[in-house]
Amino acid sequence: DFQMASFSDKEFVEQVLVEGLGVRHLAAGFDISFGKGRTGSPEGMKAYGAEHGFGVSIAEPVAGKAGDKFSSTSVRDALRDGHPEEASRILGRPFAIEGVVRRGQQLGRQLGFPTANVEIIDYVVPKLGVYATRTRLPDGREVPGVANLGNNPTTGTVETRLETWLFDFDEDLYGQVIETQLIAFLRPELKFGSVELMVEQIRRDETAARAIVAPGF
Secondary structure: OHHHHOOOHHHHHHHHHHHHOOOOEEEEOOOOOEOHHHOEOHHHHHHHHHHHOOEEEEOOOEEOOOOOEEOHHHHHHHHHOOOHHHHHHHHOOOOEEEEEEEOOOOHHHHHOOOEEEEEOOOOOOOOOEEEEEEEEOOOOOEEEEEEEEEOOOOOOOOOOEEEEEEOOOOOOOOOOEEEEEEEEEEEEOOOOOOHHHHHHHHHHHHHHHHHHHOOOO
């Protein structure tokens, strides 16, 4: 929150980590920064740990084949640039958005492609647009699909959310928690002149997404 954002590195350690959380051991990345103005460093955290009696482990940087160092910043940049494959390479797994399925306008269902709508809360927001996806259901099944991450400008702007059409699937998911992996970025979000034009594009998106996440089906 705003108050925490104003803490110096010393105040953050003492008021949040020590007094608030009672930290006994802290594991952090090699590029950690904390406190107002990002004045805190890995070396500084180790010093605070020694002063306040908690252990500190700093992860060593991991580099790719090209020698580039992997970091949380690298993941955020890859997602914001529309490269979920790169984010997946760094993370060692696909980047996924988890949330409770909420009831939407039901327009997708009326048009023949019902969507599972999930609000984007406490997530780095990837580049807005359409993605080929795989969604893990509460029972562990994974279903391929295509999703729009954005504000839905054609049918009425809404808060940023993920609307996923699960291929060949028509079960009720309202109120359930699902996890949708962003596999590949297909195109930016667009505003269409008519619902008919939007439907035509969605069918093209379906073809492109199936070729990636459900080849042969």
